[in-house]
Amino acid sequence: MPSRDQIILIGGGGHCKACIDVLEAEDRFKIAGIVDLKGKIDQEVLGYKIIASDENLPELAKKYRYFLITIGQTKSPQLRIEKYNFLRNLNINLPVIISPLAYISKHTFIGEGTIVMHRAVVNADARIGKNCIINTGAIVEHDCLIDDHVHISPGAVLSGGVSVSKGAFIGTGATVMQGIKIGKDVIVGAGAVVINDVEDDRTVKGVPAK
Secondary structure (H helix, E strand, O other): OOOOEEEEEEOOOHHHHHHHHHHHHHOOEEEEEEEOOHHHOOOEEOOEEEEEOHHHHHHHHHHOOEEEEOOOOOOOOHHHHHHHHHHHHOOOEOOOEEOOOOEEOOOOEEOOOOEEOOOOEEOOOOEEOOOOEEOOOOEEOOOOEEOOOOEEOOOOEEOOOOEEOOOOEEOOOOEEOOOOEEOOOOEEOOOOEEOOOEOOOOEEOOOOOO
16 A cells, blocks of 8 residues: 655644544545644644644745645634645645545535535535635535635535635534625624625624524
8 A cells, every 4th residue: 555645734723633533534644743833842632743833834844745724714714814825835735635424526626725524515516715614514515606715614504506705604504595695704603594695794693694
């Protein structure tokens, strides 16, 4: 069996644990270590050591080819965007990570650095941008357009033809009805049902979402 490529994880919190579980299930990469705050170096996350802090990334980029941002996105995407831009300037690879327990149509596109978690579904002609999280059990239906740095939370459902702009956050268990347009940096609260388009930089919640 050929040796697996090594990958460095950026961020050692709760989302990192979920990403580790997906990486172990996918069995395509060997986790070489985790980057987090300097004070956490030598601590472990699910048996994997925190080996460096952000200031060591240029040095790590000379040794390792593959990196994954494992910082969660709770509402604001800013930290994930900053890390993504920094890593891109180091000319490393940000692979797409897909759980073997997810269903991904062969008629779809997923951008670099995106992770699709266990039991998620991405259906035909959906397009997902870079550095996104399609979290556990989320459904992205046919013809959806998901821009970069978006988080679709666990159990959220995007009906057919939904578009979600850059940096938006769709909360746990939220439902977005067919054809709806979600603006840039929008926050959709947990359990909300979105039946109208949402303009940029808005927060909506409730049933129907307001």
